[in-house]
Amino acid sequence: MARKTIFRLATSRALCASGLTLAALLACGGCSTFGQAQAQHNRVIQARQLTQRGVQAMHRNDWDNAAKYLAEAKENAPYDLAARMHYAETLWNTGEQEKAIQEMEEAVPLANDDAMVHARLGRMYLDHGVPTQAHISANRAIECDPRYPEAWKLLGDLAVLRNDFGSAKLSYIRAASNSDGMNRDIQIRLASTYRRMGQPSQSLACISQVYQAEYGQRLPADVGVEQALAYRDLGRNVEAADRLAELASADELSIDLLYVWAECEIAAGRLARAEYAVNSVLSIDPQHGPALQMVGQLPAFRQQAQQAMRR
Numbered sequence: 001m002a003r004k005t006i007f008r009l010a011t012s013r014a015l016c017a018s019g020l021t022l023a024a025l026l027a028c029g030g031c032s033t034f035g036q037a038q039a040q041h042n043r044v045i046q047a048r049q050l051t052q053r054g055v056q057a058m059h060r061n062d063w064d065n066a067a068k069y070l071a072e073a074k075e076n077a078p079y080d081l082a083a084r085m086h087y088a089e090t091l092w093n094t095g096e097q098e099k100a101i102q103e104m105e106e107a108v109p110l111a112n113d114d115a116m117v118h119a120r121l122g123r124m125y126l127d128h129g130v131p132t133q134a135h136i137s138a139n140r141a142i143e144c145d146p147r148y149p150e151a152w153k154l155l156g157d158l159a160v161l162r163n164d165f166g167s168a169k170l171s172y173i174r175a176a177s178n179s180d181g182m183n184r185d186i187q188i189r190l191a192s193t194y195r196r197m198g199q200p201s202q203s204l205a206c207i208s209q210v211y212q213a214e215y216g217q218r219l220p221a222d223v224g225v226e227q228a229l230a231y232r233d234l235g236r237n238v239e240a241a242d243r244l245a246e247l248a249s250a251d252e253l254s255i256d257l258l259y260v261w262a263e264c265e266i267a268a269g270r271l272a273r274a275e276y277a278v279n280s281v282l283s284i285d286p287q288h289g290p291a292l293q294m295v296g297q298l299p300a301f302r303q304q305a306q307q308a309m310r311r
Contacts, residue, residue, distance in 0.1 A: 047077035054086055058093075066090045081110045085117065088124075097128050115145035122154050131158055149175040153186055156193070165197045182213040184223070191226045200233035221252035232260070237267040245273070248280065255284050259291060266294070271301055 054069035070087035077083055088103035104121040111117035122137030135158055141151035156171035172190040176183060191206035207227045210219065224247050231240035244261035247253050253261065258281045265274035275298055281291040 043076040044080070047073040047080050047083055050076065051080070051083045051086060054083075054090070058086065058090060063090055063094045067094065079110055081107055081114075081117075084110065085120070092124065097124070100124060101128060113144040115141040115148040115151055118144060119148060119150040119154055122151070126154065126157060126161075131161055134158060147178045149179045149183065149186065152178065153189065156189060160189075160193065165193050168193045169197065182209055184210050184214065184219075188222055188226055191230065195226065195230055195233060198233075200230040204230040204234070221247055221250075224252075225257060228264075229260070232264055232267075237264045238270075240264040241268050241270065241273065245277075248277070255281055255288070258284070259288070259294075262291070262294060266301060269305065271298060271305060274298070274301075 050069045050073035054066045054073060057063070057066035057069060067087070067090045070083055070090055073080065073083035074087050084103055084107040088100045088107065091097075091100035091103060101121070101124050104117070104124060107117055108121065118137045118141035122134040122141065125131070125134035125137060134154065138151050138154040138158065141148055142155070145151070152171045152175035156168045156175060159165070159168035159171060169190065172186055172193060175186045176190060179186060187206045187210050191203040194200070194203040194206065203226065207223065207230060210223055211227075224243055228240045228243035228247070231237070231243065241261060241264035244253065244257065244264060248258060248261060258277060262274050262277035262281065265271070265277050274294075278291050278294045278298075281288050282295070285291075
């Protein structure tokens with residue numbers, strides 16, 4: 001949706017600029033001038049058509065054709081914001097991150113203080129491992145529009161990178177308050193931040209909002225993971241283990257989370273399930289130290305459980 005909005009705004013600006021240029025050249029008089037103005041106007045129209053074709057190719061994940069159309073659009077209209085930004089996205093998605101960042105940097109002067117352009121450039125900087133520049137872009141975006149949620153989300157991510165969870169929480173809250181409705185991505189970040197601050201109840205409340213807003217929909221694994229970890233931190237080990245087991249059955253857990261699943265099963269007193277979980281870890285990494293140690297401890301856990309049952 002954001003990309004479509006940029007495309008419409010940038011295309012409108014490009015057409016407006018081409019119309020003004022044509023009028024100015026006509027005022028100077030002369031067939032030659034008219035011909036030049038008409039040619040420039042035609043190039044802008046062609047750039048718009050090429051940009052549309054490029055965006056359609058992007059939606060199909062046809063990155064080769066997207067790059068071809070958008071590069072040609074940019075050549076026809078170097079000052080067209082939409083063509084340049086979509087071309088940058090194409091470069092980014094084909095692994096040419098440095099070129100994508102360069103295109104975005106060149107798009108900034110065309111953006112007329114558009115917060116979204118600064119925030120997108122900042123996100124690229126962060127993902128490319130340049131947090132200092134990302135911070136500058138995030139602050140610039142907020143200067144342009146203090147209510148732009150993606151800029152606040154970016155600031156929150158930068159704070160998490162510094163382990164400054166208090167600042168991250170405040171940034172994510174600002175992002176959430178300025179979003180239209182519930183923003184799943186921001187809520188998950190906020191839930192993770194609360195959990196890492198030792199506030200699992202608040203974390204679980206954030207996750208609950210996601211489930212309530214998107215009831216019946218298939219949610220990404222990170223939603224379930226955050227829910228399970230919040231349950232674990234609250235001592236609700238059965239619920240944590242059940243949630244992780246569900247994710248494991250869909251092959252959506254990393255090896256570290258498979259081990260957490262095994263830990264939760266032990267804490268819940270379900271040793272057979274714990275053995276299955278820890279064996280899942282060892283099937284991926286037979287030399288996983290903590291998992292091997294857990295396997296060695298399972299007989300003692302079983303003995304303790306049997307003694308408890310005799311009492």
